[in-house]
Amino acid sequence: MKAAVVTAFSESLEIVEREIPVPATGQVLVRLETCGLCHTDIHAARGDWPIRPVLPFVPGHEGVGIVERLGEGVTSRRVGERVAIAWLGSACGACRYCIDGREPLCEKQENSGYSIDGAFAEYAVADATYVVPVPDGITSVDASPLSCAGVTTYKALRVAQIVPTERVGVFGIGGLGHLAVQYAAIMGGSVVAIDISDDKLELAQELGAEHVVNASRTDPVAALTALGSLDVAVVLAASPHVFEQAFASLRRGGRLICVALPGDAASMDIPIFETVLKGISIIGSIVGTRQDLTEVFALHAAGRTRVVTETRAIDDVNDAIAEVLSGTVSARLVFEYAPVPAELPAKL
Numbered sequence: 474m475k476a477a478v479v480t481a482f483s484e485s486l487e488i489v490e491r492e493i494p495v496p497a498t499g500q501v502l503v504r505l506e507t508c509g510l511c512h513t514d515i516h517a518a519r520g521d522w523p524i525r526p527v528l529p530f531v532p533g534h535e536g537v538g539i540v541e542r543l544g545e546g547v548t549s550r551r552v553g554e555r556v557a558i559a560w561l562g563s564a565c566g567a568c569r570y571c572i573d574g575r576e577p578l579c580e581k582q583e584n585s586g587y588s589i590d591g592a593f594a595e596y597a598v599a600d601a602t603y604v605v606p607v608p609d610g611i612t613s614v615d616a617s618p619l620s621c622a623g624v625t626t627y628k629a630l631r632v633a634q635i636v637p638t639e640r641v642g643v644f645g646i647g648g649l650g651h652l653a654v655q656y657a658a659i660m661g662g663s664v665v666a667i668d669i670s671d672d673k674l675e676l677a678q679e680l681g682a683e684h685v686v687n688a689s690r691t692d693p694v695a696a697l698t699a700l701g702s703l704d705v706a707v708v709l710a711a712s713p714h715v716f717e718q719a720f721a722s723l724r725r726g727g728r729l730i731c732v733a734l735p736g737d738a739a740s741m742d743i744p745i746f747e748t749v750l751k752g753i754s755i756i757g758s759i760v761g762t763r764q765d766l767t768e769v770f771a772l773h774a775a776g777r778t779r780v781v782t783e784t785r786a787i788d789d790v791n792d793a794i795a796e797v798l799s800g801t802v803s804a805r806l807v808f809e810y811a812p813v814p815a816e817l818p819a820k821l
Contacts, residue, residue, distance in 0.1 A: 536592025
């Protein structure tokens with residue numbers, strides 16, 4: 474099979490031929506149809522974060538494909554079923570976080586495309602318990618971004634506890650932000666989109682934003698204050714300065730939802746006095762649960778959301794990464810795999 478592999482953090486990904494992996498006990502073998510390119514994949518490939526993946530590895534955590542083979546003991550999935558391989562590759566299932574519905578906080582979790590090989594490949598093995606079925610009526614190209622960009626922003630807006638008509642600012646309109654705008658509107662928020670691209674701000678308006686702010690031409694804090702400030706600020710731009718701008722744009726009782734992860738373990742300066750007197754909440758939100766993703770898929774199948782994508786071939790993975798880093802991509806790039814013509818061998 475073909476796979477895009479990170480062999481060194483300072484080098485481009487290599488397209489290599491590998492043996493099709495064999496599903497172990499409790500795993501399924503998935504023939505990938507699509508996989509989205511998330512900025513996290515780029516951070517992983519460059520070793521940007523304090524805990525680095527072990528080289529070599531295959532990135533990708535927005536994989537969608539067909540279950541081709543079941544490992545021993547798997548009864549929850551079936552051959553021929555279409556599933557998503559998301560960031561949460563597995564968790565312990567027994568800690569307080571897994572039990573009370575916060576499985577993305579499990580300290581023993583494995584992450585697809587980071588601590589275990591992911592979906593930048595024609596085939597991948599995955600824990601049968603943690604893949605999520607993709608409903609009919611959703612294309613695999615759409616389902617891929619929903620598996621990370623969708624569930625991440627949906628969860629972030631859930632934890633924001635939006636009250637209908639509250640003003641919600643979405644900082645960064647791209648793969649995540651264009652979905653965040655839609656979820657905030659579905660939850661009853663009055664949405665303001667903040668970005669430095671007129672094209673992305675125009676897209677945000679098409680998707681339900683009532684106001685837009687181009688931060689390259691105006692001070693976003695001043696512009697948002699003139700609107701009456703924000704009740705909720707969701708930060709999807711990987712810049713500490715943007716986090717600080719979002720904080721400064723909040724009114725009393727506001728909530729800052731931190732989602733983006735800047736490289737180099739960056740930090741932000743937060744004024745304690747203002748935080749206390751204004752009753753500001755600062756909340757970190759990391760992806761979502763399997764149930765969250767099920768709800769994201771259900772919303773899309775019901776026609777409530779739109780996913781903006783462009784497709785690429787996995788052979789062009791390095792060019793695709795360059796596109797994302799240039800800021801010219803309107804929303805999400807998705808790798809689309811060619812159908813595999815031959816049947817799997819009887820024994821892998």
